[in-house]
Amino acid sequence: MATVELKGLGQRFGASAVVEGVDLSIADGEFMVLLGPSGCGKSTTLRMIAGLETISEGEVMIDGRKVNDVAAKDRDIAMVFQSYALYPHMNVRDNLAFGLRRRRISPAEIERRVAKAALSLGLEPYLERRPSALSGGQRQRVAVGRAIVRDPKVFLFDEPLSNLDASLRVNMRGELSTLHQRLAATMIYVTHDQVEAMTMGSRICIMKDGHVMQVGAPMAVYREPQNAFVAGFLGSPPMNLIPAEIIAAGERSELRIAETRLRLETALKPGAVTLGIRPEELALDAGATSLGAITGTVSSIEQLGAETIVTLTLPEGLIRARLDNRCKLTLGEPLALHVEAGTLHFFDRATGQLVGRA
Numbered sequence: 001m002a003t004v005e006l007k008g009l010g011q012r013f014g015a016s017a018v019v020e021g022v023d024l025s026i027a028d029g030e031f032m033v034l035l036g037p038s039g040c041g042k043s044t045t046l047r048m049i050a051g052l053e054t055i056s057e058g059e060v061m062i063d064g065r066k067v068n069d070v071a072a073k074d075r076d077i078a079m080v081f082q083s084y085a086l087y088p089h090m091n092v093r094d095n096l097a098f099g100l101r102r103r104r105i106s107p108a109e110i111e112r113r114v115a116k117a118a119l120s121l122g123l124e125p126y127l128e129r130r131p132s133a134l135s136g137g138q139r140q141r142v143a144v145g146r147a148i149v150r151d152p153k154v155f156l157f158d159e160p161l162s163n164l165d166a167s168l169r170v171n172m173r174g175e176l177s178t179l180h181q182r183l184a185a186t187m188i189y190v191t192h193d194q195v196e197a198m199t200m201g202s203r204i205c206i207m208k209d210g211h212v213m214q215v216g217a218p219m220a221v222y223r224e225p226q227n228a229f230v231a232g233f234l235g236s237p238p239m240n241l242i243p244a245e246i247i248a249a250g251e252r253s254e255l256r257i258a259e260t261r262l263r264l265e266t267a268l269k270p271g272a273v274t275l276g277i278r279p280e281e282l283a284l285d286a287g288a289t290s291l292g293a294i295t296g297t298v299s300s301i302e303q304l305g306a307e308t309i310v311t312l313t314l315p316e317g318l319i320r321a322r323l324d325n326r327c328k329l330t331l332g333e334p335l336a337l338h339v340e341a342g343t344l345h346f347f348d349r350a351t352g353q354l355v356g357r358a
């Protein structure tokens, strides 16, 4: 069991900084997800924690001890890679045992640990098989098993599910969450998949261009994004982000979105903003706290079964709503989507930072 702390962590490759000023405290037993688009520095951050990459700036602390100069093999960390990195010429049993044999652990203890991991991962029937005779999901389990037998202080995962097909990915998500609960171990999990992050993380650290954009519990970052990047990265479809203007109008401000005006409940600083509103917050009917409706032309209707995603075209962009599957819509017709108080987020047009909510 261990805490992991990153202090001002940075990495440069040549002239360019690919990770910069990353501060993050991971509690003992936490499942921390590093989430962000490809190339934002997630793997580099993980590799610095593992000791597979030298640290250009800042510190990595494990259980309060600075480990910048501690070799990877002495950090008591186990890492599971996207590629699984299994030994093709060894059977599952030997793949599981290999790392332990190198550590000069007694054969009886190795056998005990391998048997326990194989049991908990459902690998017992496959112990004599080579990786080439396993399915993708089984190989993935072997890779996880190899980490478990080490009984490390910290588990690191780098996109471990991205080579699996969709249904297997859903199963493995559940299995990894169960494993985390059972082992009560500290885990750091890298993914670009927001669904994995939302469903598995105790907390999510969202990264962009080598910087941390926000850290928090999944529903907290979903409900209260601190910047337009986080708002637009989470959710499927993500939060709508459209240009709008806050206008002074006596004691209560108005919000202008193309031809639409919404009357806000309070006065906000006037000016150009990016309006953020989640697709599920828009409705065909006005509720008790309606601020008015945004109108546009229906330009796409996606029937997903349980729900319907409708896209409205406005003069200033597109806005999507997640509606009931029984709603009757016609392409090319005008439609009004009602907005309730408490659902609006305003971001600075230039910096993307949250400047208000209404």
Ligand code: ADP
Pocket (backbone or CB within 6 Å): 013, 018, 036, 037, 038, 039, 040, 041, 042, 043, 044, 045
């Ligand atoms: P992620 O895992 O979020 O997709 P990475 O951490 O792998 O991102 O990479 C971050 C950036 O650093 C990318 O632009 C990548 O091309 C660059 N990068 C990674 N490793 C190296 C390296 N060894 N040399 C130069 N650039 C690298």
Ligand code: MG
Pocket (backbone or CB within 6 Å): 042, 043, 044
């Ligand atoms: Mg990566």
